[in-house]
Amino acid sequence: MIIGTGEYVSGIVLGSSSGSDKKLGVVALVLFDLRRRGFIDKILLAGTQGNKFPTIREHFRKNITGVYKDMDTTFESFPEDNVEREPNAYKRALDKLKKGDLVFIFTPDNVHFEMAKEAISRGLHVMVTKPIVQKLEDHLTLLNLAKQNDSLVAIEVHKRFDPIYSDCCQRIKSCGNFSYFSSYMSQPKFQLHTFKAWASFSDISYYLNSHHVDFHCWAMEDIARPESVYATASSGIANRAPYELNTEDTITLLVRWRNIKDPSATGTAVYTASWVAPKADVHSQQYFHYMGSSAEFRIDQAHRGYLMNSDDSAPLSLNPLYMKYTPDNDGYFSGQNGYGYKSIEEFVKCASKLRTAEVKSPNSFDHLLATVHKTAISTAILHAGRMSLDCGKPITIQYQEDGIPTQLSPQ
Numbered sequence: 001m002i003i004g005t006g007e008y009v010s011g012i013v014l015g016s017s018s019g020s021d022k023k024l025g026v027v028a029l030v031l032f033d034l035r036r037r038g039f040i041d042k043i044l045l046a047g048t049q050g051n052k053f054p055t056i057r058e059h060f061r062k063n064i065t066g067v068y069k070d071m072d073t074t075f076e077s078f079p080e081d082n083v084e085r086e087p088n089a090y091k092r093a094l095d096k097l098k099k100g101d102l103v104f105i106f107t108p109d110n111v112h113f114e115m116a117k118e119a120i121s122r123g124l125h126v127m128v129t130k131p132i133v134q135k136l137e138d139h140l141t142l143l144n145l146a147k148q149n150d151s152l153v154a155i156e157v158h159k160r161f162d163p164i165y166s167d168c169c170q171r172i173k174s175c176g177n178f179s180y181f182s183s184y185m186s187q188p189k190f191q192l193h194t195f196k197a198w199a200s201f202s203d204i205s206y207y208l209n210s211h212h213v214d215f216h217c218w219a220m221e222d223i224a225r226p227e228s229v230y231a232t233a234s235s236g237i238a239n240r241a242p243y244e245l246n247t248e249d250t251i252t253l254l255v256r257w258r259n260i261k262d263p264s265a266t267g268t269a270v271y272t273a274s275w276v277a278p279k280a281d282v283h284s285q286q287y288f289h290y291m292g293s294s295a296e297f298r299i300d301q302a303h304r305g306y307l308m309n310s311d312d313s314a315p316l317s318l319n320p321l322y323m324k325y326t327p328d329n330d331g332y333f334s335g336q337n338g339y340g341y342k343s344i345e346e347f348v349k350c351a352s353k354l355r356t357a358e359v360k361s362p363n364s365f366d367h368l369l370a371t372v373h374k375t376a377i378s379t380a381i382l383h384a385g386r387m388s389l390d391c392g393k394p395i396t397i398q399y400q401e402d403g404i405p406t407q408l409s410p411q
């Protein structure tokens, strides 16, 4: 079951196809293809407005069934088509599921926690988009609930499945101490219209820094851990006409890290995210620089050496390594190798192994997925960033003995 019917799920924004690079969305398309390939069966879709479903069905019929061979796009929807608004319809939909069924939460950042709590308490396996939650204490609550209910709970952070990012993560492991990391990720400011319903209840650091913070924390497992976060922000665009949102434009987190095996060695990370970028050759700029004591890496994830010029649009840098929408020569969807696809497929395969009891413990997948057990540090950084913006001070991250962060305190 999918909760959320917005851009990432369906490609529909404000009643029509998105102006971003995700005109067909990602989640529903991938699940339709996984159903075609026999990995899943029935699909349920829960949103808030039932009267949006006829548009979504027509969009899928025209752009998915009409484009790819053998692609069934049927789904059961909640609330019913004649319902104008029912924010709790997803709970009625969850009641239809059985323990061990799969739930995908792709809704605004500020409602992930309540929805994940509901789903995990029912013994379901849950994939939540990034950021899984906005507060460290909520992350720890989900972690404990997952343990109690034997639920597989993972964050959908697809950069982990990019062959170049994942190769780099492995190489970083043998480059000595952590010294420096800097990342940048942006979206064009027209996305502020797309996200106007919820942008004031989240921030661009939760929304986009969450990607590179996750990547860096993943690479730093057993190497280093963060100990303090100071955040600063720019404003003056998102909070003015025509957007009028109560949110920052660009947020930078400055994080001090300490190496675990060599504690006198420290590292610095700078994560910047913006949602006021101008239109460009790519929807999202995204790149990082990592420096360890014996090597450094630079990756530009947006530019893969693939440029398209056409009479219909400005020049575009394409990245089919993420989502490949072009069908194969026989007319079938052929994006199974994209990292946007693999991230969801891997979760489905892991959850299936738990369903058939081939694997007993959800913890067995800690090395394959961004499970709730292994990701509390990235939530701690994002939450500390928000706290620092609100109080203007650096925030210290405190840990319990097993390395789980438990407390954030202003200095």
Ligand SMILES: NC(=O)c1ccc[n+]([C@@H]2O[C@H](COP(=O)([O-])OP(=O)(O)OC[C@H]3O[C@@H](n4cnc5c(N)ncnc54)[C@H](O)[C@@H]3O)[C@@H](O)[C@H]2O)c1
Pocket: 003, 004, 005, 006, 007, 008, 009, 012, 013, 022, 046, 047, 048, 049, 087, 088, 089, 090, 106, 107, 108, 109, 111, 129, 130, 131, 194, 195, 197, 207
């Ligand atoms: N758009 C992207 O490129 C992208 C990429 C990766 C992850 N995400 C993540 O996906 C999430 C949603 O983003 P989006 O771009 O699809 O946003 P969106 O604003 O287009 O869609 C949000 C959807 O959530 C639904 N929703 C809100 N409250 C709900 C409720 N109570 N019950 C059921 N549905 C509810 C809304 O109806 C809407 O359909 C965010 O957390 C974001 O971080 C988005």
